[in-house]
Amino acid sequence: MLVSAKKMLQDAVKGNYAVGHFNINNLEWTKAILLTAQENNSPVILGVSEGAGKYMCGYKTVTEMVKAMIEELKITVPVALHLDHGTYEGAQKALAAGFSSIMFDGSHYPIEENLEKTKEIVAICHEKGVSVEAEVGSIGGEEDGLIGAGEIADPNECKKIADLGIDFLAAGIGNIHGKYPANWKGLDFNALAKIKELIGDMPLVLHGGTGIPEDMIKKAISLGVAKINVNTECQLSFADATRKYIEAGKDLEGKGFDPRKLLAPGFDAIKATVKEKMEMFGSVGRA
DSSP states (O other): OOSHHHEEEEEEEEHHEEEEEEEESSHHHHHHHHHHHHHTOOOEEEEEEHHHHHTTTOHHHHHHHHHHHHHHHOOOOOSEEEEEEEEEEHHHHHHHOOOOOEOOOOTTTHHHHHHHHHHHHHHHTTTTEEEEEESSOOBBBETTTTOOOOOOOOHHHHHHHTTOOOOOOEEEBSSSSSSTTTTTOOHHHHHHHHHHHHHHOEEEEEEEEEETHHHHHHHHHTEEEEEEEEEEHHHHHHHHHHHHHHHTGGGGGTTSSSSSHHSSSHHHHHHHHHHHHHHHOOOTTTO
């Protein structure tokens, strides 16, 4: 059963921990994340970017794969299937395909247009019991061709979006997608505290969770961050393990070229990365 992310994030705010949102890119990714969540009794959010959705043959394919896998692997922890950085059209397609949570990213629109479109998405999603994430202040770095400069969100704009009845809010606080550059200034906790002051107990989302030091993660959680997105770190650990397997010549030994063997080290590496993040975010044992 797929669930809305609303309750799991409200529980996280009350319990002072965060739920990991881990992007999926294929079957191995999905299986590794679901098994790790079950083994650690942690709620989990499977994130799907529009590009990844297209790569995996569309949202319907993704929904059916995830639902079948939950059943086959006997997953009992809460799982939300979440559209990551959805466009206005993409949000509606993912909703129709059975996603249980939707992010509409209107951060690149003027604030009035972002408000208007977000309000529409909230109405159609809530009618189906699907949770909604909105964004104010674009997140830095590149994701699916969208490049953001890492803006600091305006707290008053955050309040306006929050008042539309969304379930959780992604606010730019200097975080970026991908690897953090050496001259990164860190997260802006003053901005985060001001946003929190205005929006109250609404769960906040931290995008670009790869490479943020643990002390900053913990401080962000203490200021109301209840969902942390991780993608690049899983990709890097998967690539590193796969490279080592091939460089060691293991693909040339016996049936080492079989994709089930070739991708196994990467699969294990994703599991290790996800477990480490769940422990850091404090979600282990919270399902």
